[in-house]
Amino acid sequence: MELDTLGLINELEDIIDKGVAVPFTGRCLLDKEELLEILSEIRLKMPTDLEQAKWIKAERQNIINDARKEAEEIIKNANDQLIAMVDENEITKKATAAAAEIMSQANAEANAEKNSVYQYSDYLLENVEAVVLKTVRDLEQCIAIVKDSRNKLGKQ
Numbered sequence: 001m002e003l004d005t006l007g008l009i010n011e012l013e014d015i016i017d018k019g020v021a022v023p024f025t026g027r028c029l030l031d032k033e034e035l036l037e038i039l040s041e042i043r044l045k046m047p048t049d050l051e052q053a054k055w056i057k058a059e060r061q062n063i064i065n066d067a068r069k070e071a072e073e074i075i076k077n078a079n080d081q082l083i084a085m086v087d088e089n090e091i092t093k094k095a096t097a098a099a100a101e102i103m104s105q106a107n108a109e110a111n112a113e114k115n116s117v118y119q120y121s122d123y124l125l126e127n128v129e130a131v132v133l134k135t136v137r138d139l140e141q142c143i144a145i146v147k148d149s150r151n152k153l154g155k156q
C-alpha cells in the first residue's frame with residue numbers, strides 16, 4: 001500500500017506505540033530496520049511534497065497572470081466600446097457613462113478575482129507549509145528517539 005508522508009509518519013507513531021516496553025525505564029524496544037525503512041521512504045517522498053508546493057506556487061502565479069490578462073482584456077473591450085459609441089453629443093454622454101460603469105465594474109471584478117486568487121493560494125501554501133513543518137518536526141523526533149534507543153542499547 002502506497003502511503004503519503006503523513007501516512008508514513010502515522011505508521012512510525014504506531015510502531016513506537018506498539019514497541020515492547022522495557023520495565024522501569026519508560027523506554028521501549030523497536031525494530032530498527034523497520035524504522036529506518038520508513039524514514040527512508042519519508043526522505044524519498046519529501047521531494048515530491050516540496051515539488052507539489054512549488055507547483056502550487058507556480059499555479060498561483062499563473063492564476064494571477066490569467067486574472068491580470070482577463071482584466072486587461074475587459075478594460076480594452078470597454079475602451080473599444082467607448083470609442084465605437086462616440087457619434088453624437090447625447091450618444092457620447094451615454095457612452096461615456098456606460099464605459100465608466102463598465103470600467104469600474106471590470107476593475108472591481110478584476111480586483112475581486114485577484115483577491116480571491118491571493119486568498120486561495122495563501123491558504124494552499126499555508127497548508128503545505130504546515131504539513132512540511134510538521135513532517136520535519138516529526139522526523140526530528142523520530143530520529144532523536146531512534147538515536148536515544150540506539151545509545152541506550154549500546155550502553156547495555
